[in-house]
Amino acid sequence: MGKYDVKQEVTDKYSLRGRVFHKLRDDILSGKYEDHEELKEVAIGEELGVSRTPVREAFRQLELEGLIQIIPNKGAYVTGITEKDVKDIYMIRSLLEGLCARWATEHITPEQLDEMEENVYLAEFHASKGHLDQLAALDNRFHDIMYEACDSKILEHQLKDFHQYVLRVRKKTLSNANRGPQSNMEHKGILEAIKAKDADLAERLAHQHMINAYENMVKNGLHEAYEREKNYGQN
Amino acid sequence: MGKYDVKQEVTDKYSLRGRVFHKLRDDILSGKYEDHEELKEVAIGEELGVSRTPVREAFRQLELEGLIQIIPNKGAYVTGITEKDVKDIYMIRSLLEGLCARWATEHITPEQLDEMEENVYLAEFHASKGHLDQLAALDNRFHDIMYEACDSKILEHQLKDFHQYVLRVRKKTLSNANRGPQSNMEHKGILEAIKAKDADLAERLAHQHMINAYENMVKNGLHEAYEREKNYGQN
């Protein structure tokens, strides 16, 4: 089903609408556009070499994703997320990550468990070497594995959706030299709980893991992270 | 911001795209279309007296809402939700309703509290009279008040979103003569906890309230509710 079908994202990369959608989403999330900046259909179309039609359809999707706001007969405006939104998302995520860890404990496959162990092991190595980029990538992957392991496409989509919104903030956070290794230690704890089939513990640890991530982010200055991000370009 | 802006739903009722979107969503949720039924752009357009353009844009939105699946160059297909999906949604909702009750306890306004009290009081009356339709409407409204009272547009949108998905199932459930009054009793408990500023209790009660709703639904036969719904038409 559309919203909860992750594969859809692959297929529609090959249509113009899909390309426009993904391009604009990436640009918005990477901070290329200012908050409240107006997106003009023709301008975007010319920039990407397409007509207004696919641009308009992409706009309608971006609106439902919450990335732009369309005011009828007026225009489409980029909508950032406020600090309160980020906080709310992290609180919601902390609950859902806990639920996800619980379900993953019950449904994880041996293959997924293997990949999780490898992930934590590899991250330990990169942490010791100070490879922050690899560490961030492995961090993302760890969560994706858990999302898949929970065996609920509803919950999986929900969590990936939230992840999108906090991505630009979180990236900065993980680039923080302290948080990366600490985060991996927490992953290790969650992994051990899952291996031990202790769903209660896994839930509690995953829940706390999210709260820690948020508090670390706040401690390091959420607002600054935003500002720095804006001058970051896309990558 | 689009996705989390409820007012948007009002404004776009006045555009053709908006009308098509709402019409199709209502029809899908009310069971007018079979599961996996194909929606043809021209057919829908002719039926509603509009061209393909607004229909296509509405399709793109319905896809993100998860109500249809669009396969590129092939077509748009109605996607129902499975029983497992419903269960997952209820489990997720039970957590989020709990969080919502907690935040509502902290942020509810006197006006919202008044409306909540009135709601419960009125529902008690209709329950005693056996007015199931009014009871169902009041039940929906109780939750909406709480969503608004939690003062988080992220969580509010999230919960309203989920609510959409289980609407057709839940309607049948509440029409059940037993659940309606019982549900209202639970609302009363939540209300009292909020009034007493006991966030922990409110969270626990709201959480349990959702679990009870789900278990009642299962007990009364989720599958049958689905089937009956199909021959229900729109209302």
Added chain:
DNA sequence: TCTCGAATAATTGTATACAATAATACCACA
């Protein structure tokens, strides 16, 4: 100089035309 308002321009909303792709029908051939 300021304000109001009409003319003009810019932009979005919708319809239609054309292109590309997928589904179907139909016929030749074994």
Added chain:
DNA sequence: TGTGGTATTATTGTATACAATTATTCGAGA
């Protein structure tokens, strides 16, 4: 009778034309 392949049709994807709405310019009048 069954099968493979091609022609036809149907359907979606994209571009463009036109309509409706909103924004802007600019001049008249106070």
